[in-house]
Amino acid sequence: MSENRSHLEEKYTWDLTTIFPTDEVWEAEYEALNLALDDARVYQGHLLDSAQSLKDITDAQMDLMRRIEKFYVYASMKHDEDTTVAKYQEFDAKATSVYAKFSEVFAFYEPEFMALTQEQLETYYAEATGLDLYRHNFERLMQQKAHVLSKAEEELLAGASEIFGSAGETFSILDNADIRFPFVPDGKGDVIELTHGNYISLMENKDREVRREAYEAMYSTYEQFQHTYAKTLQTNVKVHNFKAKARKYSSAREAALSANFVPEVVYDTLVASVHKHLPLLHRYVKLRKEILGLDDLKMYDMYTPLSETDLAFTYDEALEKAEQVLAIFGEDYAARVHEAFTQRWIDVHVSKGKRSGAYSGGAYDTNAFMLLNWQDTLDNLYTLVHETGHSMHSSYTRSSQPYPYGDYPIFLAEIASTTNENILTETLLQEVEDDKVRFAILNNYLDGFRGTIFRQTQFAEFEDAIHKADQEGQVLTSEFLNDLYADLNEKYYGLSKDDNEFIQYEWARIPHFYYNYYVFQYSTGFAAANFLAERIVNGTQEDKDKYLDYLKAGSSDYPLNVIAKAGVDMTSTDYLDAAFDVFEKRLIELEELVAKGAHL
Structure with missing residues (x-):
C-alpha cells in the first residue's frame, strides 16, 4: 500500500503555491468569480449593440475564462494529489460548478454573434480598436454559421443533451460498474478475478495458457451481453447521425471533423495508406509467431x-537522459526542459490516494505541470519524455500567443508528445551496442506503432462503417457488428477469424466508439510524430526551427495550417509513407537480430 504524501521529498512534488499561495486565497477567488459571473449576466442581449460592445463583452468573457481555468487547475491538481481528501473533493466540485455557471451565463454569446453578417463584422473591426485580436476566433465562428440553428431549435437540442449522452453513460455504467468477469489463473499459482485493470498485464504474461484463459474469459463475458452492448452502441451512432442531419451536415463524420476544421480527406488518406501497408503488419505478426515459437499465433499472443x-x-537517471535527448531542439527548448525538471513542475511518485496514470496539465497563467506515478522502467522514461513534450508545447504556445490563442486543439496535441518519444527511440538506437537491448528497444517501438497506427485506424474504419450503415438504414444488431469487426480484424492482422472466434466481440469493450470520430487522431498524430522525429534527428536546423514554430502557433490558425508550419501536409500520404518507411526499416533490423538469435 502506498503511503500518504508526508514521506515525499519536496523536490519530487509539484509546487502548486505558484498558482495560489494558499487554499484561503483560492476560496476568496471562488467568491469573487461567482460575483463576477452574476455581474456578467447584464451582457445578454447586448453583444451587438455596437463594435465596442462586441469587443468589451468578448474581453470580459475571455478574462473570466482565463481566471476560471487557473482556478480550476489548482482545485483539480490538489484533488489529484490525494483523491480521498474530502476538502479537495469539494474544491474540485466547486471548480466544476463555476465552469458550468460560466457556460450558462455566456450561452447567449454564439446565437447572438450569428446575427452578424461578414460585412457588418468587417465594419466593426474598423470601428473598435483591438477587436482585430479576435479575427481568427470570429472567422471560425462564421464558418459554423450554416450549421447553427434558430434560437428555439438550439434550446431544444441543448435541453436534450442529457438524453443524447445516455447511451454512452449506460455503456460506462454497464462496463465499469455492473459487469463482472470470471476468475482466472494469474500465472503465479493463484486464481484472481479478471478486471479491466489487470487484463492487459495478463495478456502480457509469458505463460500462454494464462493469456488464453484471460482472453476467453473476457470475451465470453462480452458474448453474453452482446445484444445490450449492440443496443447502446447503435443508439449512440443514431444520436451522432441525428445531430449531424439536424445541423445540415452530410454525415456524422463531416460534423465531427468540422469541429476542428479537419477536412475528411485526412481520414480517407489515413485509411487508404494503412490498407496499402498492411503487408508490413502481416510481416510483423509472422515474426512474432517465429519469436514466440508458435505453430498458430492467436490474437491473445x-x-x-x-x-x-x-x-x-x-527517476534521476531518467531526468538526465531526457535532458540529453531533448537538447537536440536547441538552447531555448533545453532551458525550458531544465526549468520544468528543477522548478517543481512534476509530481513524481506514487502515494496514497493519488490519481493513477500520467498527464501534463495547467492553464495559460500557470506552469505546465506534470503528474507521474514513477516506476524505474523504460516505459516510464518514455512517459516522462511524452509528458514533457506536452508541457513544452504548452510552454511555447502560452509564451508566444495571446490568451485567445494560447491553447492547441486535440488534433495536434499528441504530435509534440509522440515526437519526443520517437526522438528518444532514435537516440537509444544510436547509442546501444548490446544486441539484446537493441532488440528490446525495437520491440517497444514496433509494438507502439502497431497499437497506435494500425489498431487505431482499424477502430476508425469500424467507427466510420457503422455510422454509414446506420445512415443507410442498416440495423446495428450484434450479429452485424460481430461480422463487420471479425472481417476487419482478419484483414488487418492476417489471422483467420475462424481460428480467432472471440475477437468478433472486441468492439463491445472499446469506450472510444462512444467518443464521436476521435480515434483517427491517435494514428495521424503518431504518424506525423514519426515523420517529424526523423527530420529533427537527421535533418537541418531549418527543420528544427519549423518544428518550434508549430509549438508556438497554438490555435492562432487552423490545425492543418499549424502542422504545415512544421512541414507536414496531412492531406497527402507523404507523412504516412515516411512513417511506414521507419516501421519497415526497424522491422528489418528486428528480423536481422532474430536471425542472429539476439532474442534468445
Whole structure:
C-alpha cells in the first residue's frame, strides 16, 4: 500500500503555491468569480449593440475564462494529489460548478454573434480598436454559421443533451460498474478475478495458457451481453447521425471533423495508406509467431513482450537522459526542459490516494505541470519524455500567443508528445551496442506503432462503417457488428477469424466508439510524430526551427495550417509513407537480430 504524501521529498512534488499561495486565497477567488459571473449576466442581449460592445463583452468573457481555468487547475491538481481528501473533493466540485455557471451565463454569446453578417463584422473591426485580436476566433465562428440553428431549435437540442449522452453513460455504467468477469489463473499459482485493470498485464504474461484463459474469459463475458452492448452502441451512432442531419451536415463524420476544421480527406488518406501497408503488419505478426515459437499465433499472443531484457532507470537517471535527448531542439527548448525538471513542475511518485496514470496539465497563467506515478522502467522514461513534450508545447504556445490563442486543439496535441518519444527511440538506437537491448528497444517501438497506427485506424474504419450503415438504414444488431469487426480484424492482422472466434466481440469493450470520430487522431498524430522525429534527428536546423514554430502557433490558425508550419501536409500520404518507411526499416533490423538469435 502506498503511503500518504508526508514521506515525499519536496523536490519530487509539484509546487502548486505558484498558482495560489494558499487554499484561503483560492476560496476568496471562488467568491469573487461567482460575483463576477452574476455581474456578467447584464451582457445578454447586448453583444451587438455596437463594435465596442462586441469587443468589451468578448474581453470580459475571455478574462473570466482565463481566471476560471487557473482556478480550476489548482482545485483539480490538489484533488489529484490525494483523491480521498474530502476538502479537495469539494474544491474540485466547486471548480466544476463555476465552469458550468460560466457556460450558462455566456450561452447567449454564439446565437447572438450569428446575427452578424461578414460585412457588418468587417465594419466593426474598423470601428473598435483591438477587436482585430479576435479575427481568427470570429472567422471560425462564421464558418459554423450554416450549421447553427434558430434560437428555439438550439434550446431544444441543448435541453436534450442529457438524453443524447445516455447511451454512452449506460455503456460506462454497464462496463465499469455492473459487469463482472470470471476468475482466472494469474500465472503465479493463484486464481484472481479478471478486471479491466489487470487484463492487459495478463495478456502480457509469458505463460500462454494464462493469456488464453484471460482472453476467453473476457470475451465470453462480452458474448453474453452482446445484444445490450449492440443496443447502446447503435443508439449512440443514431444520436451522432441525428445531430449531424439536424445541423445540415452530410454525415456524422463531416460534423465531427468540422469541429476542428479537419477536412475528411485526412481520414480517407489515413485509411487508404494503412490498407496499402498492411503487408508490413502481416510481416510483423509472422515474426512474432517465429519469436514466440508458435505453430498458430492467436490474437491473445499479440501483447506478450518478445524481449527478456528489462531496462531500468531511476527517476534521476531518467531526468538526465531526457535532458540529453531533448537538447537536440536547441538552447531555448533545453532551458525550458531544465526549468520544468528543477522548478517543481512534476509530481513524481506514487502515494496514497493519488490519481493513477500520467498527464501534463495547467492553464495559460500557470506552469505546465506534470503528474507521474514513477516506476524505474523504460516505459516510464518514455512517459516522462511524452509528458514533457506536452508541457513544452504548452510552454511555447502560452509564451508566444495571446490568451485567445494560447491553447492547441486535440488534433495536434499528441504530435509534440509522440515526437519526443520517437526522438528518444532514435537516440537509444544510436547509442546501444548490446544486441539484446537493441532488440528490446525495437520491440517497444514496433509494438507502439502497431497499437497506435494500425489498431487505431482499424477502430476508425469500424467507427466510420457503422455510422454509414446506420445512415443507410442498416440495423446495428450484434450479429452485424460481430461480422463487420471479425472481417476487419482478419484483414488487418492476417489471422483467420475462424481460428480467432472471440475477437468478433472486441468492439463491445472499446469506450472510444462512444467518443464521436476521435480515434483517427491517435494514428495521424503518431504518424506525423514519426515523420517529424526523423527530420529533427537527421535533418537541418531549418527543420528544427519549423518544428518550434508549430509549438508556438497554438490555435492562432487552423490545425492543418499549424502542422504545415512544421512541414507536414496531412492531406497527402507523404507523412504516412515516411512513417511506414521507419516501421519497415526497424522491422528489418528486428528480423536481422532474430536471425542472429539476439532474442534468445
